Amino acid sequence: MSRLNAATVARNATDTETNLMSGLAKAWFNIDADPAISEIASFNVTSYTDNAVGDYTATYTNAMSSANYTAFAAGRMGTNGTNTTVCALNNSALPFNAASMRLRQAATGSGAGGNSDEDSHCGMAMGDLA
Amino acid sequence: MIDLRKYLSGDDLAAYEEYIGLRARAWREGWHHWHRIAQARDRLEPVEVGHAIPYTRPGDPDGGMSICHPSGWCVAELMAGGIHPPIGAILGQRLLLIAKNGEHAVVDYVDAEEWRRLNGPIKYEVVVDNRRAHTEKAGPMTYEQAIEWIVFKDVPSAVWSFNHNRPQFAIVPRSAIPSDRSNRNAWRLADFQMEQTA
Numbered sequence: 658m659s660r661l662n663a664a665t666v667a668r669n670a671t672d673t674e675t676n677l678m679s680g681l682a683k684a685w686f687n688i689d690a691d692p693a694i695s696e697i698a699s700f701n702v703t704s705y706t707d708n709a710v711g712d713y714t715a716t717y718t719n720a721m722s723s724a725n726y727t728a729f730a731a732g733r734m735g736t737n738g739t740n741t742t743v744c745a746l747n748n749s750a751l752p753f754n755a756a757s758m759r760l761r762q763a764a765t766g767s768g769a770g771g772n773s774d775e776d777s778h779c780g781m782a783m784g785d786l787a
Numbered sequence: 788m789i790d791l792r793k794y795l796s797g798d799d800l801a802a803y804e805e806y807i808g809l810r811a812r813a814w815r816e817g818w819h820h821w822h823r824i825a826q827a828r829d830r831l832e833p834v835e836v837g838h839a840i841p842y843t844r845p846g847d848p849d850g851g852m853s854i855c856h857p858s859g860w861c862v863a864e865l866m867a868g869g870i871h872p873p874i875g876a877i878l879g880q881r882l883l884l885i886a887k888n889g890e891h892a893v894v895d896y897v898d899a900e901e902w903r904r905l906n907g908p909i910k911y912e913v914v915v916d917n918r919r920a921h922t923e924k925a926g927p928m929t930y931e932q933a934i935e936w937i938v939f940k941d942v943p944s945a946v947w948s949f950n951h952n953r954p955q956f957a958i959v960p961r962s963a964i965p966s967d968r969s970n971r972n973a974w975r976l977a978d979f980q981m982e983q984t985a
Contacts (some may be wrong), residue, residue, distance in 0.1 A: 703941055707853065725911075786819070
């Protein structure tokens with residue numbers, strides 16, 4: 658099997674800056690929120706805010722260029738087997754701010770009983786940086 | 788996409804055009820703020836953060852309390868110095884906010900949350916000037932200074948920028964945060980302040 662060792666990867670002359678910039682994850686995190694938020698690993702995140710049960714905000718260190726980017730969130734399934742994590746932002750038509758994303762661990766399915774704190778939540782943002 | 792020139796004029800438009808050019812150059816030449824964070828991520832270990840910042844929004848006194856938990860990596864980067872800009876560069880970042888009701892304004896980052904709260908649902912939001920974050924670097928900080936930097940950046944300015952008739956936030960040891968979250972949504976700042984002075 659061949660092996661490639663390289664300290665840097667040079668840009669092809671035909672590549673554009675935009676493609677290189679857009680193809681990278683700009684921020685990501687993995688936190689444990691039960692019983693209190695503790696950070697497992699992250700990149701480009703300043704802090705996590707515990708807003709309420711199952712409701713957290715991750716704030717980016719270097720913000721995105723606008724609120725028109727994409728973010729993903731996931732969480733460990735709760736003990737009742739019905740929880741799912743969604744991205745949301747209160748009081749706004751936008752799913753995210755340029756500088757943060759808010760995620761909620763919401764119970765779904767039969768027996769749904771509101772938000773819950775779980776021991777693993779993660780999120781990632783992709784798009785253009787400010 | 789919207790035409791930002793419909794909303795920007797004069798100094799705001801000139802600053803935006805200069806910023807777009809500088810940001811592209813920063814990315815191409817590898818000195819974008821994000822590059823500095825990426826390089827630091829490879830060489831720094833996270834700091835164990837022993838404090839959290841519970842706070843209450845003055846505009847929502849009956850709402851629940853929020854608790855800000857600083858990132859150990861960000862604290863390590865601030866303590867190392869030369870990676871993040873001074874807090875003034877972050878707070879002075881300019882945003883164009885367009886509300887669903889048609890109102891729009893160019894505001895500083897430090898005022899953005901309050902503008903969003905007063906003007907309701909936001910339709911469009913874009914950073915129109917972030918030059919200083921790329922060109923300025925803060926020196927090494929102590930742990931306490933790093934926590935303060937994060938408070939100013941991530942705790943809404945309405946919490947810390949005005950005089951209130953009672954404290955709206957506290958910096959407390961993480962041990963003051965209850966491990967039992969069964970009554971989480973009923974927590975109040977006063978509970979933590981008692982812990983702080985106990």
